Amino acid sequence: xxxxxxxxxxxxxxxxxxxxxxxxxxxxxxxxxxxxxxxxxxxxxxxxxxxxxxxxxxxxxxxxxxxxxxxxxxxxxxxxxxxxxxxxxxxxxxxxxxxxxxxxxxxxxxxxxxxxxxxxxxxxxxxxxxxxxxxxxxxxxxxxxxxxxxxxxxxxxxxxxxxxxxxxxxxxxxxxxxxxxxxxxxxxxxxxxxxxxxxxxxxxxxxxxxxxxxxxxxxxxxxxxxxxxxxxxxxxxxxxxxxxxxxxxxxxxxxxxxxxxxxxxxxxxxxxxxxxxxxxxxxxxxxxxxxxxxxxxxxxxxxxxxxxxxxxxxxxxxxxxxxxxxxxxxxxxxxxxxxxxxxxxxxxxxxxxxxxxxxxxxxxxxxxxxxxxxxxxxxxxxxxxxxxxxxxxxxxxxxxxxxxxxxxxxxxxxxxxxxxxxxxxxxxxxxxxx
Amino acid sequence: xxxxxxxxxxxxxxxxxxxxxxxxxxxxxxxxxxxxxxxxxxxxxxxxxxxxxxxxxxxxxxxxxxxxxxxxxxxxxxxxxxxxxxxxxxxxxxxxxxxxxxxxxxxxxxxxxxxxxxxxxxxxxxxxxxxxxxxxxxxxxxxxxxxxxxxxxxxxxxxxxxxxxxxxxxxxxxxxxxxxxxxxxxxxxxxxxxxxxxxxxxxxxxxxxxxxxxxxxxxxxxxxxxxxxxxxxxxxxxxxxxxxxxxxxxxxxxxxx
Ligand SMILES: Nc1ncnc2c1ncn2[C@@H]1O[C@H](COP(=O)(O)OP(=O)(O)O)[C@@H](O)[C@H]1O
Ligand SMILES: [Mg+2]
Numbered sequence: 227x228x229x230x231x232x233x234x235x236x237x238x239x240x241x242x243x244x245x246x247x248x249x250x251x252x253x254x255x256x257x258x259x260x261x262x263x264x265x266x267x268x269x270x271x272x273x274x275x276x277x278x279x280x281x282x283x284x285x286x287x288x289x290x291x292x293x294x295x296x297x298x299x300x301x302x303x304x305x306x307x308x309x310x311x312x313x314x315x316x317x318x319x320x321x322x323x324x325x326x327x328x329x330x331x332x333x334x335x336x337x338x339x340x341x342x343x344x345x346x347x348x349x350x351x352x353x354x355x356x357x358x359x360x361x362x363x364x365x366x367x368x369x370x371x372x373x374x375x376x377x378x379x380x381x382x383x384x385x386x387x388x389x390x391x392x393x394x395x396x397x398x399x400x401x402x403x404x405x406x407x408x409x410x411x412x413x414x415x416x417x418x419x420x421x422x423x424x425x426x427x428x429x430x431x432x433x434x435x436x437x438x439x440x441x442x443x444x445x446x447x448x449x450x451x452x453x454x455x456x457x458x459x460x461x462x463x464x465x466x467x468x469x470x471x472x473x474x475x476x477x478x479x480x481x482x483x484x485x486x487x488x489x490x491x492x493x494x495x496x497x498x499x500x501x502x503x504x505x506x507x508x509x510x511x512x513x514x515x516x517x518x519x520x521x522x523x524x525x526x527x528x529x530x531x532x533x534x535x536x537x538x539x540x541x542x543x544x545x546x547x548x549x550x551x552x553x554x555x556x557x558x559x560x561x562x563x564x565x566x567x568x569x570x571x572x573x574x575x576x577x578x579x580x581x582x583x584x585x586x587x588x589x590x591x592x593x594x595x596x597x598x599x600x601x602x603x604x605x606x607x608x609x610x611x612x613x614x615x616x617x618x619x620x621x622x623x624x625x626x627x628x629x630x631x632x633x634x635x636x637x638x639x640x641x642x643x644x645x646x647x648x649x650x651x652x653x654x655x656x657x658x659x660x
Numbered sequence: 661x662x663x664x665x666x667x668x669x670x671x672x673x674x675x676x677x678x679x680x681x682x683x684x685x686x687x688x689x690x691x692x693x694x695x696x697x698x699x700x701x702x703x704x705x706x707x708x709x710x711x712x713x714x715x716x717x718x719x720x721x722x723x724x725x726x727x728x729x730x731x732x733x734x735x736x737x738x739x740x741x742x743x744x745x746x747x748x749x750x751x752x753x754x755x756x757x758x759x760x761x762x763x764x765x766x767x768x769x770x771x772x773x774x775x776x777x778x779x780x781x782x783x784x785x786x787x788x789x790x791x792x793x794x795x796x797x798x799x800x801x802x803x804x805x806x807x808x809x810x811x812x813x814x815x816x817x818x819x820x821x822x823x824x825x826x827x828x829x830x831x832x833x834x835x836x837x838x839x840x841x842x843x844x845x846x847x848x849x850x851x852x853x854x855x856x857x858x859x860x861x862x863x864x865x866x867x868x869x870x871x872x873x874x875x876x877x878x879x880x881x882x883x884x885x886x887x888x889x890x891x892x893x894x895x896x897x898x899x900x901x902x903x904x905x906x907x908x909x910x911x912x913x914x915x916x917x
Binding site for chain 1: 708709710711712731732733735736737741742744747748750751752753757758761762765766769801802818822
């Protein structure tokens with residue numbers, strides 16, 4: 227057994243009795259099988275095809291504590307967090323500090339009828355079992371999702387009854403204030419027929435020490451349900467962020483997923499959605515920005531399992547310094563998924579000679595009557611555009627910022643939810659001008 | 661205003677400009693004509709400071725300063741304006757944003773206060789009327805999806821807003837129908853001023869029917885092979901550029917051969 231696995235095993239033994247829902251055989255089995263999945267695979271090495279460009283050696287060496295913060299640990303104030311929050315005026319917010327739900331910082335009163343947002347730590351055994359529905363598929367997605375299943379103790383459980391809607395977007399904010407910890411957090415979404423939810427999950431690092439956010443999201447959309455989802459990574463300079471998301475979509479449902487990996491030493495996201503019945507549609511978009519020695523990796527998979535579904539996938543990358551990124555976009559169209567419409571593109575902007583990106587579309591199409599397109603580009607700032615702006619009197623830095631911003635912000639127009647779009651626009655412009 | 665002396669310039673290893681001499685005084689309008697590939701755009705780009713053109717020898721003095729020592733944006737703020745032959749499209753950057761940023765960069769350089777949004781809009785809308793442009797163009801991305809004529813009008817709009825001391829118009833007439841040409845010419849004429857000089861680069865004499873130059877120069881194979889008054893343009897219109905082949909090898913240029 228590797229030292230890393232041995233470390234997490236001892237954490238598992240140390241913390242086992244502190245994890246929630248001890249008495250439930252279903253959860254005992256859940257954690258055991260999650261652990262077994264992780265322990266049998268271990269930390270993937272670059273010899274694994276799916277992790278070819280993604281070295282975890284440095285993370286493996288860290289002996290991180292898997293215990294959530296003590297309830298009495300000091301917390302930042304909402305006033306201090308507000309300036310960094312993507313939705314500073316959010317009417318509803320669930321805030322977690324160092325892996326623990328913070329009732330003081332959260333605001334979940336007065337949710338619309340049929341909408342429930344609950345921290346995992348507040349769930350009784352009976353209420354908790356529903357979580358297993360949207361999380362069922364994701365826990366075997368990667369070794370880290372297995373590790374998450376073993377340790378999961380905190381996160382957000384969002385449910386919508388049939389036809390219910392949450393149009394004021396919910397902010398789920400995960401703040402990390404100190405190094406040395408591994409947080410295994412979960413977001414689970416179960417939207418009943420015809421319901422609508424808009425949410426921004428934000429991961430914010432307030433420390434330059436090393437830590438690890440091991441995050442999992444499960445999404446289940448019943449007939450005609452709609453989820454507008456923004457995930458925002460603004461992790462600390464030495465942070466590791468590994469996320470896995472798995473969605474399943476029934477007929478006519480719509481999943482809009484917008485990922486923004488803006489900072490952090492290391493990021494990896496494995497995202498998958500399955501379009502299970504006719505009329506389901508997905509938008510899976512993302513932006514990764516890397517500078518200095520940062521690394522971001524998106525592995526996505528869209529499964530067209532049924533006829534008449536559509537998918538739009540649009541990822542962009544901005545790479546500076548010695549930053550590196552990976553984009554791997556898999557589209558699978560099953561044999562009877564006729565009339566599939568699928569578009570994928572990945573465009574990258576390299577701002578330095580040392581920056582590097584590996585981009586790979588992976589199309590597996592077994593149906594014959596489909597419209598599928600894909601394309602990937604890697605380019606630099608356009609000299610003619612830079613010259614044009616400078617010839618009008620703009621500083622080279624200003625001109626560069628404008629062009630980088632234009633490249634990145636172009637992605638925002640696809641965010642259907644107006645308030646989420648405006649919030650991201652505001653945040654990104656600030657970001658680019660810093 | 662502008663004194664170009666024995667200017668040689670290359671693109672890559674290829675010499676393009678081979679000894680240009682040109683003096684433009686304040687208030688004068690000079691037309692530079694010549695066949696395709698003769699170096700007209702290269703000369704325009706050298707004046708604006710494009711990095712892919714290397715000046716190998718010679719000098720350019722602009723308002724008593726060494727123009728070649730100035731960065732691209734410094735030249736712009738000092739009043740040099742190039743209306744591009746092929747204005748580039750810049751998706752994601754608003755036309756109105758660029759106009760305002762450009763004007764304020766220049767004002768700041770001159771120690772003037774920046775204009776606020778209201779003052780700026782009033783000014784720009786006024787200039788748009790002159791160019792018979794629809795205000796909706798302000799809110800589009802710079803040149804994105806503009807027709808050829810719209811791009812050229814947009815260049816002259818920028819010029820009208822920035823009020824340069826030296827304007828170089830690189831084939832602003834090409835690709836314009838007669839109505840658009842008249843509007844553009846009208847805009848340019850309204851900007852004629854005793855303190856403002858213009859260099860009109862054109863392949864055809866047509867533009868010069870609407871904007872009367874003080875001097876006409878013929879550029880061929882990187883050198884000015886003839887200079888004269890407006891009548892030279894008419895002569896070229898009749899003769900075409902075929903005769904130039906005979907003259908480029910010669911040292912001196914005689915008139916009216
Ligand atoms: N970027 C470039 N790379 C290589 N050659 C160029 C480039 N730009 C211009 N040239 C060459 O320089 C010469 C002059 O071009 P240009 O100045 O555009 O002429 P004009 O504007 O008079 O038509 C031509 O032979 C052209 O092929
Ligand atoms: Mg030209």
